[in-house]
Amino acid sequence: QKEVEQDPGPLSVPEGAIVSLNCTYSNSAFQYFMWYRQYSRKGPELLMYTYSSGNKEDGRFTAQVDKSSKYISLFIRDSQPSDSATYLCAMTHTGANSKLTFGKGITLSVRP
Amino acid sequence: DTEVTQTPKHLVMGMTNKKSLKCEQHMGHRAMYWYKQKAKKPPELMFVYSYEKLSINESVPSRFSPECPNSSLLNLHLHALQPEDSALYLCASSQGRDGSQPQHFGDGTRLSIL
Numbered sequence: 171q172k173e174v175e176q177d178p179g180p181l182s183v184p185e186g187a188i189v190s191l192n193c194t195y196s197n198s199a200f201q202y203f204m205w206y207r208q209y210s211r212k213g214p215e216l217l218m219y220t221y222s223s224g225n226k227e228d229g230r231f232t233a234q235v236d237k238s239s240k241y242i243s244l245f246i247r248d249s250q251p252s253d254s255a256t257y258l259c260a261m262t263h264t265g266a267n268s269k270l271t272f273g274k275g276i277t278l279s280v281r282p
Numbered sequence: 283d284t285e286v287t288q289t290p291k292h293l294v295m296g297m298t299n300k301k302s303l304k305c306e307q308h309m310g311h312r313a314m315y316w317y318k319q320k321a322k323k324p325p326e327l328m329f330v331y332s333y334e335k336l337s338i339n340e341s342v343p344s345r346f347s348p349e350c351p352n353s354s355l356l357n358l359h360l361h362a363l364q365p366e367d368s369a370l371y372l373c374a375s376s377q378g379r380d381g382s383q384p385q386h387f388g389d390g391t392r393l394s395i396l
Binding site (some may be wrong): 183201202215263266268272273 | 337380381
């Protein structure tokens, strides 16, 4: 079992839809959870950063972490064509040798 | 624009060439990273520097040689690369190395080996 599983997609939705992106993980030591957005020919851009369980909202984006189920989600409300990108979940534990563990990424296309 | 700047944006080199990739950040971050990303794959960690000292080398071949001249700069020296080394090379930085601070990425150098 991989440490982080992410539905590979791709995912295509109409403009204005609510998008739900999900990752599951197996390492209970993970405490910090991130979502990165990567446009074509660009580097990953930090979208959301959360610690432990709970919800965090930033504009149209909501990140949700459920440590008991080892499950994280990113919700995008009122999706726009400009949201079309690859979304990577990433997570890490605390400690001197902590490293980011990424999901495989999912490509989202928002149709006008 | 990202706060981590990488140059050049594109690089084409032959297998016998020597070249360097550069990364600069002015956020006061003390940890800097090199990643390699192949198409449709997540980034793979190569090297980590913490307070200008190499702290992680993910068994990267010696044809890749990292250097951290100061807390704002990170270089990756390339020599005798192979065609399979063609990829997007990403630099990232974070305030610390303990995992509690997120990493911020540059836009990468797209490297092609002829």
